[in-house]
Amino acid sequence: MPEHRPSGDDGPPLRADAQRNRARILNAAETVFAELGANASTEEVARRAGVAIGTVFRHFPTKNDLLAAIMKQLLARLVAEAGELNGPAGLFEFFERLVAQAAEKRSVVELLARAGMDLRLPDAVGRLEQALGGLLAQAQAGGTVRPEVALPEVMALLISVCQGALHGGWEEGLQKRTLGVIFAGLRPAAG
Amino acid sequence: MPEHRPSGDDGPPLRADAQRNRARILNAAETVFAELGANASTEEVARRAGVAIGTVFRHFPTKNDLLAAIMKQLLARLVAEAGELNGPAGLFEFFERLVAQAAEKRSVVELLARAGMDLRLPDAVGRLEQALGGLLAQAQAGGTVRPEVALPEVMALLISVCQGALHGGWEEGLQKRTLGVIFAGLRPAAG
DNA sequence: GATTAAGATGAGCTATGACTCGACTTAGCT
DNA sequence: AGCTAAGTCGAGTCATAGCTCATCTTAATC
Known part of the structure; x- marks a missing residue:
């Protein structure tokens, strides 16, 4: 019996049903974790995927592996999104989309x-x-962000x-004003 | 047998040992939750307080009650701290202390x-x-913060x-730079 | 000191959630 | 069609955590 297959492994190709189930599980996990947060139960994921719980654990031997897989997808999507953004306002645009x-x-x-x-996803985060x-470099080149601002504080x-965006209240306007303060802090001082 | 005593109740005074244990539990809970986060177990709190688990639940019928009690203390302390701060830089000072x-x-x-x-602590939060x-009003009166900035975004x-400060990396310098960006965003535009 | 009710104790109940494993099903192949 | 290994299933195990309660202890009062 072949061992569990961690993300990167490239053994013999998965059987058709296994591929289908793996995809279903990833989809279900994404929506479940999106709604309920990261400590939603694995059973809930299985239920929504329409598979038994054992199947989830066959594909992702621990819950952390499942989370890591979702996270990898998410990070890849963010990187792609960042790649499409250009120009001096790209960084701000990215902020707004992420917060939304x-x-x-x-x-x-x-x-x-x-x-x-x-x-542990150092490469994906990297x-x-x-x-x-x-994006930061472009913004600074375009004069949208002060040159002394560095990447770590932007990430932070x-x-x-x-x-902060998780917290209930945050109507539409508040979010915009909060981001506005941060953007003002990033922009060069004088008009 | 008198019922459990929710925070606000003022029945007959507690027995001496009960008062002592209640204080011990609050102390233990504060440090335990500070170290391990809010989902540290109630047993751990009991252990560090040197009481049995039943005693904890006698004083705080649910874990949430215990959390609420700690939170009330914390909020009161923050209010006191804010009260001592004065002048146009008081708001920034408060930010720095809280983040620390x-x-x-x-x-x-x-x-x-x-x-x-x-x-549910609307009054304490209020x-x-x-x-x-x-603090915000003083800062705005002193010209340290733009007049159009409102309280909700400051809270946010x-x-x-x-x-954000929870996340490991954050060395000393990064924290300061991050706060620096926010302060710059709050300050009036021109020098 | 005797009385007694408040309080302390901790084994245990219940729920939940991560994870396992032996029995069963089926895709892929000849 | 028949074979077989890959894959699925789901009841069950183990651990944890919130909470209860019958029993014992002790502070307060007379």
């Missing part, structure tokens, strides 16, 4: 928060940092704002 | 985050908002930054 997502998907935030902790670095602000 | 606390005490952040959610409002920024 964070408000409706708990997982975005919680997973992002755990990306550097329990889940790629996102690289993409953000590009991004994470912070996403975290 | 957040970095070393998980509970500060997690409880603050839950204050408006599971735990008092903090009032105190912050005072505060919560966000505290949340």
Whole structure:
């Protein structure tokens, strides 16, 4: 019996039904974690995927592996999104999109928060940092962001704002004003 | 047999040992939740308080009650701290202090985050908002903060930054730079 | 000191959730 | 069609955590 297959393994191709189930599980997991947060139960994921619980654990031997897989997808999507954004306002645009997502998907935030902790995804996170670095450089070249601002504080602000976005109240206007303050802080001082 | 005593109840005074144990439990809970976060077990609290688990539940019928009690203490302390701060730089000072606390005490952040959610402490939170409002007004009167900035976004920024402060990396310098960006965003545009 | 009700104790109940494993099903192949 | 290994199933195990309650202890009062 072949062993469990961690993400990167390329053994013999999966059987058709296994591929189908794996995809279903990933889909279900994404929506479940988005709605209920990262400590939704694996059983709930199985239920929504329409498979038995054993099947989930066959594909992802631990819950953390499942979370890591989702997180990898998410980070890849963010990197792609960052890649499409261009020009001096690209960084701000990225902030706005991420915060909008964070408000409706708990997982975005919680997973992002755990990306550097329990889940070990240094390369995926690294790629996102690289993409953000590009956006920051463009913004600084275009005079949209002060030159002395560095990548780490941009990341920190991004994470912070996403975290904050979870909290109920936050109507539309508040979110915009909060981001406005941060953008003002990033922009060069004089008009 | 007298019923469990929720926080506000003023029945006959507690017996001496009961008072002692209640204080011990609160102390233990504060440090335990500070170290381990809000989902540390009640047993751990009991262990560190040196009492049996039943005693904890006698004083705080649910874990949430215990969290709420700690949170009330914390909020009161923050209000007091805010009250001592004066002048146009008081608001910034408060930010710095809170973030410093957040970095070393998980509970500060997690409880603050839950204050408006599971735990129902509208009055305690209200008092903090009032105190912050005072600091904001002083800062605006002194020209340290733009007049169009309102209290809600200040609260939002505060919560966000505290949340972000949990994440490991954040060396000393990064924290300062991140706060620097936010302060720059709050300050009036021109020098 | 005797009385007694408040309080402390901790084994145990219940729920939940991560994970296992032997029995069963089916895709892929000849 | 028949074979077989890959894959699925789901009842069951183990651990944890919130909470209860019958029993014992002790502070307060007379």
